[in-house]
Amino acid sequence: MMKNERILEVRKVGEDVFTIFFDSDFKAKPGQFLMIWVPGGREVPMSLSSVSGTFSITFRVFGETTRSLASLKKGDRIFFRGPYGNSYPEPEGRAAYVAGGTGLASLLSMMDLYEGDTFVGARTKKELFLIREGFRVATDDGSQGRKGSVVDLFTEEMENYNSIYVCGPEQMEKALMDRMINFKGKVYFSLERLMKCGIGICDSCTINGFRVCRDGPVIELRELKKLDEFGVARRSESGKIQFLIPADR
């Protein structure tokens, strides 16, 4: 059912990146998402960037829907249904968070609750947001932190951790997964796919029978390895299968 709440604050947290804060009476766990609706416009899935105390979503403006959301003000209504999906399990031992793109948004909900080291990757300094002290950063152009990919940066230190949480573009997650063939710890990936219903019935986000919206979005490394379409093929809005060109980001 569609709900709505009054917005407490809209905060610009980076170049074109915004966080919307609101209160509500639902309960959510880190890693879960909402379907956010812009009345008269589209409905899109968004991870909760905080689940304890005040709720929030954090997103980059890249189209009409996110532009509308960014233009909302304190006191305006935010429309949503959910929370949906599973969540990140509690860490055991030392935890690491590995983020690419806007994947940091989802991991922030974990970082509020559990300590860990954070590794963030972006193309360039301008795309970074909410970088806190102690974060390890990699940018493709070297404009901040290490020059190169967060996958390379993190892989060097992977063995120091027991529980790893990954959220980023599919090609980045695939690249990291491929480096983890012999890794013994737990690794949880949060996946993102084109999603229409959010409740596990429309088959838009399914990967080899795994519904990202209902069985996921979080999946453990050993289960993820079984999905042979992951990082290889995705579905367009029509449901047509499209093969991706492998990238090493």
Add this chain to the structure above:
Amino acid sequence: MVSISTRVGNFLLENPTILASGILDETPGSIERALREGAGGAVTKSIGIEERKGYETPVISIIETGLLNAVGLSNPGIDAFVSEFRSFREKGKTIVSIFGKDADEFSKLAKMVEGIGFDKVELNLSCPHVKGVGSEVGQDPDAVEEIIDEIRRKTNLQIWAKLTPNVTDIIPIAKAAEKSDAIVLINTVRAIGVNIASRKFTLSNVIGGYSGPGIRPIALRAVYDVYRETGKDIVGVGGITKWQDAVEFLLLGARAVEIGTGIMYRDLGIFREVASGIENYLEEEGFSNLEDIVGAALR
């Protein structure tokens, strides 16, 4: 020992639960999973001649008594379907849903589906929210008859005709579909939703189809009417969320049931839950075969 196996046309099912068209049936992986989770059969998402991306989101809206949807017949088109499903392993348990604007389109689709080894089609004569196809074709008895005749002439497929409840009288349409092997009742009910806080329509397409528990009595009435008038093999669909609902359909003449929106409530375990509930019911009520209760309320 109680048997819940059933027969629709010449299709023998181990149990009477079938995944309904439009729900979790666009990708081979999801259909295989539904069958693994206990569905006796599965109907694919409707496939047309051309690729269609469907409507913009929101394509669903959840209400107290069910679900409104206007997905817009998104589908990869028959060529992409054929290439992806050529090597699909569960063709025997799968019914391919097809939609088109006329008998030519339907028979072309049917021939291509048969060409890769499927033996059953369900004709979508009933989608309530796309112009020129679905219920717009399925409201015209002459068109329905012509489509079935044409597929019959050109293929050896089993033909299921899925009809729309959005007509004044369903009997003439059901009679027009008498040469099919089975009649599937019902598709969604034409409906609309509006959000009071924003004063906007809840679906991007404005008009949608209503499914879920709220439409069950409407579906039951259609099954009753058509069974009484035609005696044909019927597959009941509309608002089944538990085994008792499925038994109601059987008692009014359905030989099997399709389940779609029920997955929103009970997830994929619903097929096993419903099948085992029916089995217990037959046992406790002293029946040995599912067939014994088909149409029992009319006797």
